[in-house]
Amino acid sequence: MLYRIAEVADWRAADATGTFASADLAAEGFIHSSERHQVLETAQRYYAGRADLLLLEIDEARLAAAGVRIEREWVEARGEAFAHVFGPIPLAAVTRVWPLAATEAGAFVLPTDL
Structure with a gap:
């Protein structure tokens, strides 16, 4: 599984379009994501002080099946x-x-059921 820290506004837009995208996709050509063990450090580095965040769990196999490329x-x-x-x-x-x-x-803090 991959994880993406997401802004609520981006998630709401995804609900309307059927796909999740964020500013980094437009700016850099890809969406940043993390492995489980990387989530908390990423949150502290880039999202400190934010309270309007979600954590998305993303299935890599489903991405691949949809033809979405993933590179580490x-x-x-x-x-x-x-x-x-x-x-x-x-x-x-x-x-x-x-x-x-x-x-x-x-x-x-990671969700208790993660």
């Missing part, structure tokens, strides 16, 4: 590879969606 690319700043999704994500590939909340101290 090395990110020097993080010292590991991240999955990049080269196209809009069909809603059929999104298996679960959770609110992504931070504690009062500001630390993000």
Whole structure:
């Protein structure tokens, strides 16, 4: 599974169009995503202080079946590879969606059933 931290507005747009896309797809040509173990650091680095976030769980096999290309690319700043999704994500590939909340101290916490 892959995970994407999403803004509520992008998720609402996906509900209307049938595919999830975000600003990074238009700007960079792909949607950034994370493995489970990468989610919290990504949230802290790029979304600190945000309360309007969702966490999408995305099935890689469903993406591949829909013809959506995924490439893992090395990110020097993080010292590991991240999955990049080269196209809009069909809603059929999104298996679960959770609110992504931070504690009062500001630390993000993964959903308990993840």
